Amino acid sequence: MNRCCCLVFNAALGVLDYRVPSGMDVEPGSVVVAPLGPRQIIGVVWDAERLPDQDVPEHKLRPLLQVLPVPPLPQPLRRLIEWCADYYMASLSQVARMALSSSAALRGGGTVTEYRLTGHEPTRLTPQRLAALDLLHDQQATIRELAEIAGVSDAVLRGMVNAGMLEAVTVDSDRPYPRADPHHADPDLSEAQAAAAARMVEAVRAHAFRPFLLDGVTGSGKTETYCEAIAAALEEGRQVLVLLPEIALTEQFLRRFEARFGATPVTWHSSLKSSERRRAWRQVASGGAQVVVGARSALFLPFARLGLIVVDEAHEISFKQDDGVRYNARDVAVMRGHFEQVPVVLASATPALESLQMAEAGRYERLVLPDRFGGATMPAISIVDLREDVPERGRWLAPSLVAALKDRLLKGEQSLLFLNRRGYAPLTLCRTCGYRFQCPNCSAWLVEHRLSQRLACHHCGHEVPPPPACPECNEPDCMVACGPGVERIADEVAEILPTARVELVTSDTLTSAAKAAEFVERANARAIDVIVGTQLVTKGFHFPELTLVGVVDADMGLEGGDLRAGERTYQQVAQVAGRAGRGEKPGEVLIQTRHPEAPVIAALAAGDRDAFYEAEAESRREVGAPPFGRWAAIIVSSEDEAEACDAARAIGGTQPRLDDVLILGPAPAPLSLLRGRYRYRLLINARRSTELQKILRGWLDPLRLPPGVRVAVDIDPYSFV
Numbered sequence: 044m045n046r047c048c049c050l051v052f053n054a055a056l057g058v059l060d061y062r063v064p065s066g067m068d069v070e071p072g073s074v075v076v077a078p079l080g081p082r083q084i085i086g087v088v089w090d091a092e093r094l095p096d097q098d099v100p101e102h103k104l105r106p107l108l109q110v111l112p113v114p115p116l117p118q119p120l121r122r123l124i125e126w127c128a129d130y131y132m133a134s135l136s137q138v139a140r141m142a143l144s145s146s147a148a149l150r151g152g153g154t155v156t157e158y159r160l161t162g163h164e165p166t167r168l169t170p171q172r173l174a175a176l177d178l179l180h181d182q183q184a185t186i187r188e189l190a191e192i193a194g195v196s197d198a199v200l201r202g203m204v205n206a207g208m209l210e211a212v213t214v215d216s217d218r219p220y221p222r223a224d225p226h227h228a229d230p231d232l233s234e235a236q237a238a239a240a241a242r243m244v245e246a247v248r249a250h251a252f253r254p255f256l257l258d259g260v261t262g263s264g265k266t267e268t269y270c271e272a273i274a275a276a277l278e279e280g281r282q283v284l285v286l287l288p289e290i291a292l293t294e295q296f297l298r299r300f301e302a303r304f305g306a307t308p309v310t311w312h313s314s315l316k317s318s319e320r321r322r323a324w325r326q327v328a329s330g331g332a333q334v335v336v337g338a339r340s341a342l343f344l345p346f347a348r349l350g351l352i353v354v355d356e357a358h359e360i361s362f363k364q365d366d367g368v369r370y371n372a373r374d375v376a377v378m379r380g381h382f383e384q385v386p387v388v389l390a391s392a393t394p395a396l397e398s399l400q401m402a403e404a405g406r407y408e409r410l411v412l413p414d415r416f417g418g419a420t421m422p423a424i425s426i427v428d429l430r431e432d433v434p435e436r437g438r439w440l441a442p443s444l445v446a447a448l449k450d451r452l453l454k455g456e457q458s459l460l461f462l463n464r465r466g467y468a469p470l471t472l473c474r475t476c477g478y479r480f481q482c483p484n485c486s487a488w489l490v491e492h493r494l495s496q497r498l499a500c501h502h503c504g505h506e507v508p509p510p511p512a513c514p515e516c517n518e519p520d521c522m523v524a525c526g527p528g529v530e531r532i533a534d535e536v537a538e539i540l541p542t543a544r545v546e547l548v549t550s551d552t553l554t555s556a557a558k559a560a561e562f563v564e565r566a567n568a569r570a571i572d573v574i575v576g577t578q579l580v581t582k583g584f585h586f587p588e589l590t591l592v593g594v595v596d597a598d599m600g601l602e603g604g605d606l607r608a609g610e611r612t613y614q615q616v617a618q619v620a621g622r623a624g625r626g627e628k629p630g631e632v633l634i635q636t637r638h639p640e641a642p643v644i645a646a647l648a649a650g651d652r653d654a655f656y657e658a659e660a661e662s663r664r665e666v667g668a669p670p671f672g673r674w675a676a677i678i679v680s681s682e683d684e685a686e687a688c689d690a691a692r693a694i695g696g697t698q699p700r701l702d703d704v705l706i707l708g709p710a711p712a713p714l715s716l717l718r719g720r721y722r723y724r725l726l727i728n729a730r731r732s733t734e735l736q737k738i739l740r741g742w743l744d745p746l747r748l749p750p751g752v753r754v755a756v757d758i759d760p761y762s763f764v
Contacts (some may be wrong), residue, residue: 181695259412261621281350311337587626
């Protein structure tokens with residue numbers, strides 16, 4: 044090969060041709076350093092036959108500079124990158140960048156210098172050093188990473204090194220991970236678990252693509268069941284990828300995995316230190332990492348010998364990426380399994396309607412676990428009609444729910460209250476003039492967080508301290524909180540049950556895997572009486588002493604224009620209800636609502652999941668919604684409102700006129716201002732057989748819009764704001 048096509052990480056440039064110097068060995072997938080003007084850039088050698096001919100004369104080609112010391116990106120991963128770029132209408136370079144997500148790993152092995160506390164404490168300490176000592180206990184990382192953890196400058200920590208408070212540690216960046224033993228602790232499976240496990244093990248040993256929908260009620264032992272497939276892959280010397288929707292679930296999974304296999308798996312998520320990412324990436328690429336547990340980005344790691352993919356809590360919407368490459372990790376996992384020719388397990392107690400439809404069509408094999416493991420029973424579910432069982436004035440918990448909380452506290456059992464709203468109150472206004480606090484960057488109200496004494500936007504992160512007086516009328520002490528958030532519910536519980544130990548569980552409190560692990564330890568040690576949390580507590584957690592679940596506002600998810608609102612509400616409430624009664628003691632679930640007649644609420648009360656899904660499927664079939672039709676969204680944005688409006692109208696004015704495609708809009712997005720950009724949306728509804736991407740490219744590619752305008756396409760959207 045004397046010339047090659049190189050994919051560079053610049054969407055405007057895409058693929059460039061280079062000359063391969065004599066003696067340099069490159070192949071498709073090789074990661075290389077190439078010249079671009081006066082700069083040096085990293086790129087990936089791509090399969091020339093899969094790209095358009097560029098006809099660049101030989102004498103104009105510049106030579107590659109270096110092949111980096113990492114294995115080439117495997118062919119199945121390159122095919123996945125191509126598929127994602129085509130399906131989600133992104134550039135090849137955007138998707139390929141996700142596969143090279145640790146730049147440090149590309150430069151080869153070696154050592155890294157990290158630092159840790161020595162235990163030495165001078166008699167006099169500055170406030171910054173004292174704060175660092177408290178926060179860096181049991182931490183080991185680079186100076187920059189420790190500074191971020193401690194919230195101090197690099198200079199403070201270097202001063203601590205000079206004072207003997209921190210010591211340097213040389214770490215081998217390529218040191219191997221402990222080996223997992225597939226037979227470390229073989230489990231005792233039920234008959235249904237054993238039958239499901241046998242089907243998955245058979246597929247692993249066949250080295251063939253086979254998608255499974257592992258459909259088991261909450262507490263049925265889905266994890267123990269698919270761990271048998273993991274054990275089979277380990278016996279075959281193959282690697283395994285397990286995707287989890289939340290970092291908070293990682294620590295609990297790691298403990299269960301270690302108990303089963305005698306070693307912890309490799310983790311991959313955004314909170315990893317750079318040295319940890321480097322080590323994990325290189326071990327995955329070399330085949331040394333046996334099992335990787337990670338967030339959706341782990342899908343693009345360059346596995347050397349992938350043998351199984353598991354997507355746990357596969358219904359979760361957090362598997363959908365809402366910026367950049369807008370992919371759905373559940374669907375991409377299935378496609379990676381197809382390209383790698385390995386089984387894919389989608390595990391859930393409340394599968395997505397799309398997954399159920401694929402099973403019904405015979406494309407997925409459905410494995411059912413109908414009962415809880417170990418004789419535990421499903422909780423009793425009751426509806427609390429807030430129109431009849433009215434909370435006290437200024438409170439949000441109905442008397443029947445309050446009585447149940449008191450009963451569980453007397454019995455020494457745990458309770459959980461679920462409300463999917465962070466902060467203290469969703470709206471703060473002036474009782475004198477009615478002024479409402481709104482984000483300056485988004486068309487959204489600021490949410491009051493009393494624990495951290497701030498008003499915050501949950502869309503862009505803008506924060507301000509609560510002012511002493513109204514900015515509009517200057518009236519002091521006139522701010523009033525409207526509506527409840529989880530902080531307000533936690534305060535109410537503390538007033539009702541002054542002796543109860545209350546724990547608030549949200550993404551504001553469980554900000555790291557370590558904090559999630561601490562929460563799990565306290566709950567299992569029965570150091571918590573009442574858990575108050577958002578959707579973070581609806582999945583994965585197993586607390587045997589938790590016998591009561593209260594859903595504070597089951598109607599909240601049904602509000603707004605979310606086209607999947609019914610399904611999403613059912614999944615959230617059913618999942619949080621499944622936290623109750625997972626041990627020997629029976630569980631009870633109380634669902635507060637003002638609309639007990641709503642189909643979702645009625646289905647939850649009756650425990651009739653199949654009836655709900657049948658009704659939901661029929662309603663979607665009537666309007667051609669997924670999985671019976673296709674959706675796509677076009678989001679037009681600009682910092683100039685008039686420019687965004689004009690661009691959206693220009694796009695709408697050139698829309699194709701097709702019998703099997705319905706185009707709605709343009710119209711201002713429900714969240715019309717986001718992060719300082721004005722937004723307009725168009726929604727496309729098409730038949731299942733429509734070549735939607737081809738239509739969209741033919742429509743959008745010829746358009747020439749102002750440079751300040753961004754046009755994003757969201758295939759299979761989950762967010763409609």
